[in-house]
Amino acid sequence: MDALDRVVKPKTKRAKRFLEKREPKLTENTKNAMLIKGGNANLTVTEVLKDIYAVKKPFAVLYKKKNITRPFEDQTSLEFFSKKSDCSLFLFGSHNKKRPNNLIIGRMFDYHVLDMIELGIEKFVSLKDVKNSKCPEGTKPMLIFAGDTFDLNEEYRRLKSLLIDFFRGPNVPNIRLAGLEYVLHFTAVDGKIYMRSYKVLLKKSGCKIPRIELEEMGPSLDLVMRRTHLASDDLYKLSLKQPKALKAKKKKNISHDVFGTAYGRIHMQKQDLGKLQTRKMKGLKKRPAEKSVEEDGGISPKKTKSA
C-alpha cells in the first residue's frame, strides 16, 4: 500500500487546525511576506529588509541568516520557504559586483513563483535616519501611485500590482478616519521609481475635511528596474480567478438602470375586501343561521373541486 504512506494525517487536533489554516480558502487570509537575506548582503540591503519588516510587521517573517540562493536561476528554495512559512510574498535582498544593492520582490501562487521583479537600490534613507515621530506598528497604509509610466508597459503594470499586493495589508470593512496616518507614495519617472513614506498630519481647515500635511518618515528608496520574471498570461488569469461561491447571486425581481437606481417588481394578490375586519359592534355581528349558510357556500365549491 504505497498509496497510503503518502497521506499525512494530523495526529492531534492542534496539528489538524494548523493544516486547516493553510488549506486553500474561499475568502483568503491576508498574504504574508517573507523577507530573505541573500548569500552576501551588505549593510544597505540588510537595513532595507529590516525597515520593510518594520512596516509590514504582523504580516511578515524576516529571514536573518544567509540564504545562498538565486531566485532568477533556481526557485525551488524560495518555494520551499514559502511552503514552510506559508508566505506568498517575498522580498529577497542581495549585493554583488554585477548587481549591487539588489532587491527581488515577488509573489507566489499555489507555492509557485508567479511574478518577480528585480530592483536596484540607488539611494536609501532608513527609518532610523529620519528623526521624526513614527507610525504605530500594523498601520494600514494609504497607497498612491503617481506617473503615467505605471501604465506604460506590462512590466510596470505588474510592478504596480505587485507593490499594491505587497503593502496593502489586511482587507478591512471599515477604518478609523483619524488613524489614517501613513502614506506610501510611489512615483515613476525616467525609468526610476521613487518610493517615499510619509506620516500624515491632519490639520484643521475650517471645514469638515482636514488639510493634509506630510512629514518624512522613512524608509525611502530610489529604485531602478532590472530583470523581470512575469507569469504567463494563462497562469496569471488562473490566479485571478475567483471561486463561483464568492460571486454575488442574482436576486430575483430586482433590476438596476444605468444610474444605479434599483427597481423592484412586486407581485400582489387581489385583496379580498369581504374579509376585511372592520369595527366590531354588536349590531354587525352575524347570526348563527347566516354563518352556517355562508360556510356552506364558502366550502362547497372547494370540496367539489377536490373530489
Next chain:
Amino acid sequence: MAAVRVEELLAAAEEQEAEKQRSIAVHKELELEFDLGNLLALDRNPPAAAGLRGAGPRREALLRALARDNTQLLVTQLWALPAERAGSAAGPLVAQLPEPAFRLPREKPPPRPRPPTRWEQFARLKGIRRRKRTSLVWDEQAKEWRRRWGYRRAGGDPARAWVAEVPAGADPDEDQFAKRRREKRERVARNELNRLRNLARAHRAPGAAAAPAAPLHPTGHQSRAELGRAARVARLSTASLGRFQPRLPKEPAEPPPCGGGRKRRFAPLLGDLAAERSRQLELLRGMSSKKPPLDITRAVNKQLREEDAEAAAAKGKKRAQRGKRGRRQQQRPGRSGKKSSSKQSGGKRQQRPASGGKRKKA
C-alpha cells in the same frame, strides 16, 4: 449705508469660505482613480520630470508636494464615505470602506470539492440513490421502538449474544464466538483501509478530475506519473511527431496513449460498404425515433427504485392516515366541538354526491 455693510459682510464671508476651500482644494489635469477599499489612489498625470532630475533637496521637496496633493485628494474621498461614531457618541469616527476593486491574484487556488469516494462513483454509475432509514425500528421481542444501531439496539447486540448456533457442516470444535469477533474486527479493518484509500486517492489526484490539461508547473519532487507524462509530451514534441525518436531497449513499440489526447481516426473511404450502410441507417434511425436509446442497467435500476418508492409511499400513506385519525380524535373534545362537528358533517354531505358522480363517469 446699511445695505453696503451687508454686502461687504457677505463678500467677506464668501471670501473666507473660499479661503478655507482653497486650503484643501487641489487642481489636477487628469482626475485620480481611487480604490477606497484598498486605500489606493492612481495618479495618471506625468510628474514634472525636469524638477525631479535635479539635486537632492529640490527633488525631495517636489516629491513631497506631489505626495501631499495626492494624499489630500485621497483623504477628501475617504472623508466623503459614510461614517459613524464607534461605540458611543464620543467614540472615534469610523468610515465604512467599499469592497476592494483592484483585482489581485489569489494566494492559492480556490478550494476543490471533495472527489467522490469509490462507492459514490459506483453508486452514480449504477444510479443508486441514498435512501433514508429511520433510526428507530420496532423490536418485536421487546415490544418497543429501539435504535437500529448502538446501545440497546433492536434485536439485541449480536456481539453480546450468550448463545451461538453451530452451522451445519462447520467444525464442532471451532469457537463460534471467537469467529464472530474476528469477522467483525476484519470488517472494521477493511472499512478503515477503504477510507484511507479514498483519502489517498483524493490526496493524490486533485487535478486529474478538475483539469485534464493541467499546466506543467515546476515542482520540487516529480512523481512517477508526472515524469511519465512529461516524457510522453517530450517524445511527441518533434517535427515528425515522434515518429523517428529512438526507443529504449525494453520500451514497447507503441506506448499506450493514456490521457495524452487521442487522435481522431476516420474510417477508410473505400472499404466495407455493407457496414457503412448499416452504420448510417442506424444513425438515421436513432435520429428519427423520438425514444432515447435503452440502457438496460439504468432501466432495471429505475424500475427497482420505483418499486421501492411505491412501497415507501404505501407505508407513508398508512402512517399518514393513522396520523389524521389521531388528530380528529384530539379535536373532538375541544372547546368548539359542536361547531366543528357540524362543519364536518356539512362538508361530507357535499362531498359524497360529487365523488359518486365522478365515479359513475369513470
